[in-house]
Amino acid sequence: MKIFNTLTREKQELIPIKEGEYRIYACGPTVYNYIHIGNARPLCVFDVLRRYLEYRGNKVIFTQNFTDIDDKIIRRANEEGVTFSEISEKYIKEFKTDSDGMNVRAATYHPKATENIDEIINIVSTLIEKGYAYEAQGDVYFSTKKFKEYGKLSHQPLEDLEAGARINVGEVKRESMDFALWKNAKPGEPSWHSPWGEGRPGWHIECSAMVRRYLGTTIDIHCGGQDLIFPHHENEIAQSECCNGAPFSHYWMHNGFITVDNEKMSKSLGNFFTVRDVAEKYGYEPIRYLMISCQYRSPINYSFDAIEQCKASLTRLYTCRDNLDFALKNACDEADVNDEETKKLISSRENEFIEAMEDDLNTADAIGVLFELVRDINTRVNEGVHSKALVEYAINTFDTLTGVLGLLYQRKKADSLDEKIEELIQKRAQARKEKNWAEADRIRDEIKAMGVVLEDTPQGVKWHLA
Numbered sequence: 065m066k067i068f069n070t071l072t073r074e075k076q077e078l079i080p081i082k083e084g085e086y087r088i089y090a091c092g093p094t095v096y097n098y099i100h101i102g103n104a105r106p107l108c109v110f111d112v113l114r115r116y117l118e119y120r121g122n123k124v125i126f127t128q129n130f131t132d133i134d135d136k137i138i139r140r141a142n143e144e145g146v147t148f149s150e151i152s153e154k155y156i157k158e159f160k161t162d163s164d165g166m167n168v169r170a171a172t173y174h175p176k177a178t179e180n181i182d183e184i185i186n187i188v189s190t191l192i193e194k195g196y197a198y199e200a201q202g203d204v205y206f207s208t209k210k211f212k213e214y215g216k217l218s219h220q221p222l223e224d225l226e227a228g229a230r231i232n233v234g235e236v237k238r239e240s241m242d243f244a245l246w247k248n249a250k251p252g253e254p255s256w257h258s259p260w261g262e263g264r265p266g267w268h269i270e271c272s273a274m275v276r277r278y279l280g281t282t283i284d285i286h287c288g289g290q291d292l293i294f295p296h297h298e299n300e301i302a303q304s305e306c307c308n309g310a311p312f313s314h315y316w317m318h319n320g321f322i323t324v325d326n327e328k329m330s331k332s333l334g335n336f337f338t339v340r341d342v343a344e345k346y347g348y349e350p351i352r353y354l355m356i357s358c359q360y361r362s363p364i365n366y367s368f369d370a371i372e373q374c375k376a377s378l379t380r381l382y383t384c385r386d387n388l389d390f391a392l393k394n395a396c397d398e399a400d401v402n403d404e405e406t407k408k409l410i411s412s413r414e415n416e417f418i419e420a421m422e423d424d425l426n427t428a429d430a431i432g433v434l435f436e437l438v439r440d441i442n443t444r445v446n447e448g449v450h451s452k453a454l455v456e457y458a459i460n461t462f463d464t465l466t467g468v469l470g471l472l473y474q475r476k477k478a479d480s481l482d483e484k485i486e487e488l489i490q491k492r493a494q495a496r497k498e499k500n501w502a503e504a505d506r507i508r509d510e511i512k513a514m515g516v517v518l519e520d521t522p523q524g525v526k527w528h529l530a
Contacts, residue, residue, distance in 0.1 A: 065120075065422045067285075068361060070293060070316040071217055075424055078315065080284050085123045087279040088114065089313070091271060091288040091296070092174070094131040095155035096140045098338040099162055101351065101366055102289070102322045102329055108355035109319050109425070110287050111168045111470055116421050119468045127278045128171040129271060130156055132178050133264055138253055148254050152176075162339045165348035166355075167473040173278045177265060181256045183273040184265045187307050188245045188258075196306040200236040202248030202261045208241040211302045217316060218294040225294075243299050245269045268299035275300075276308065286313035293318055317425075320363045329366075342371065349474060350374040356427040356469060377435075381472055384438045387446040388459050390526050395452040403454040406444045410461050413437040417465050427469065434465055485516055489525050492518075 066075045080086050090110050093099055099107075114124050131137075132152035141148045156176075163170075177184075188204050191197035196210045208214045214222050222241065229240035237244075244266035249255035255262040265273075275283060281304075288297065297316065304312040321328075324335040342351055353374040358364050413433055420429035445458045466472045488511050495503040508518055511527070519526040 067315060067317060067424050070318050071313075073219065076315070078285075080122070081282065081314070084121070085125070086117050086285060087125045087283040088127070088285045088287065089271070089275050089279055089283055090126070090128045090171075090286075091292055092128040092130050093155075093159055094134050094136060095152045095159060096134065096136040097155060098158055098340050100329070100336060100338050101324075101342060104162075104166060104339050104351055105322055105355045105360075105364065106287065106289050106319050107163055107168045108166055108352050108470070109360040109427075110317070112356055112427060112468070113285075113287070113317070113425055114169070115468050115470060116425065119464070120418075124172075125279060126171045127173040127175065127274065129274050130159075130174060130176045131267065131270060132156070132176045133254065134267065142252075149178075152178075158340070162343070162348075165343055166339070166352040167349070167470045168352075169470075175274045175278060177270040177274075180270070180273045180277060181265065183277050184269050185246075185258050187269060187273055187276070187303065190307045191245065191303060194306060196303075197245055198238070199260050200238075202263060203236060203244060204246035204260055205237040205242040206245050206299070206303055206306075207239065208243070208302065209239060211306055213305075214241075214302050215298065217298050217301055220294070243268060243295065245303065268296055269303060271296075272300050272304040272307070272312075275304065275312075281308040281310045281312075283313045285315045285317060287317040288319075290318045290321060317360075319360045320358075323363060323365045325367050326365055337366070346371050346375060349378055349471070352470060353378055357431060359424070359426050359428045361424070362428075377431075378471070380435070380438060381466065382474070384441055384446070385459075385462060385466075385472060385475065386526065388441065388455060388462065390524075391446050391450065392452065392455045392459065394449055394524070395455045396449055397452060399451040399453060402444075403451055406440075406450075406454060407457055409440055409444065410437065410458055413440065414461055414465065417468075421468070430465075430469065434469070437462065437465065485511060485514070485527055489518070489527065493525070 065078045067078050068074070069076045088110070090106060093103055114126050117124050130152070133148060137148050137151050141151045144151070188197060191206065192199065192204065197204055197206050208222060215225055218225075226241050231237060231240050246258060246260060246263050246269070247266055248260070249262040249264065253264070255264055275286075286297065286300075301312050323329065324337065327333060327335060329336055339348075339351060350371050354364065354366065354371060357374065413436055416433045416436070417430050420426045420433055423429070441458050441462065445455060463472075488507055492504050492507040495501075495507065511518055516527050
């Protein structure tokens with residue numbers, strides 16, 4: 065597999081440190097509000113990365129943090145008259161609701177910044193001892209000029225970065241590009257005891273501490289949105305490599321931005337949407353589909369038309385899968401003369417899917433292959449009667465590929481309805497046989513009220529979720 069490494073600015077063969085195992089860190093949310101659709105993209109994209117690597121037979125140790133102490137969290141807590149931990153715990157819960165809704169699998173580890181204060185203090189102390197950081201009036205800053213490779217991820221020399229930097233009021237750092245590792249406590253703010261007095265960690269140091277504790281000093285892949293390249297990821301590299309004396313991450317993956325109706329998403333423009341807002345109107349799965357519908361480094365434009373198109377595409381996929389269930393019920397035991405040819409065609413689609421994903425996680429092309437498979441299934445499997453072996457092979461391939469993309473997970477809901485729906489379908493069939501059309505219509509309406517649509521066909525009754 066080749067991926068575009070932000071560090072080298074080229075596609076590189078993805079080679080793990082330990083064969084058959086990938087250690088991946090993805091920057092998680094600052095939990096002071098509901099996540100917005102921009103946050104949804106890295107969640108869905110890197111969930112697909114994890115699923116694909118596992119599908120290819122690898123073990124994946126995936127860590128995603130929660131920043132549960134931050135200026136925004138403290139501000140929100142003060143506005144609502146509650147503690148910072150009440151705010152962070154509330155929005156961690158809401159995050160899980162939204163991520164579960166988009167079928168994002170829970171990380172192997174979901175550490176919180178406040179659970180890693182000792183590790184943070186340990187790293188800051190080491191950086192001071194090695195001469196890379198300094199204490200000033202209870203604050204501790206990293207000295208960027210001490211790290212000669214600073215700027216290697218964003219590909220900007222320190223001199224260029226310094227041009228737009230300044231020292232804000234209240235900061236006591238020596239140079240404009242120095243950044244806070246530890247912040248002196250302000251009145252009324254939560255704080256922890258440290259060698260430099262009461263205080264709390266800076267934003268960047270949290271991730272370095274959690275990467276080292278849960279994944280080790282050097283990891284395979286670090287990922288996040290393009291907006292994190294500078295300064296967050298640049299600063300992570302600097303403090304981690306200076307502390308540990310080892311490369312921080314071999315590969316860096318960054319997803320592209322999301323616009324809304326071709327404009328940058330902004331509360332001031334009135335085009336700011338949370339995942340919850342969109343899900344309440346369209347459901348969660350169309351959001352996931354949209355987030356992986358383009359190659360992850362390309363920009364995505366969110367619009368009502370775009371999300372409606374995603375819903376329509378999902379309907380095609382669900383219909384194909386429902387038709388496969390129906391074909392299996394009507395399948396025969398004997399193989400058709402063309403079954404082997406059809407199996408080879410289906411197998412070739414899986415190979416094409418792999419080829420797309422191996423090329424820098426190209427989910428757009430992979431989805432294209434999936435719809436080629438849908439066409440093949442509709443013309444080769446769902447028409448007429450075929451052997452159970454062929455239909456089961458088609459089902460297994462279809463479920464495997466949609467599963468790698470994390471799609472069609474609403475079928476679990478359908479599975480729970482199976483027994484009840486089938487019972488009602490039998491009652492309706494009996495009513496039709498007795499020419500009791502009123503009763504048949506009543507049962508059809510009852511089934512429709514359950515969110516299920518019936519379709520009468522020459523082969524029998526099909527049903528699918530509305």
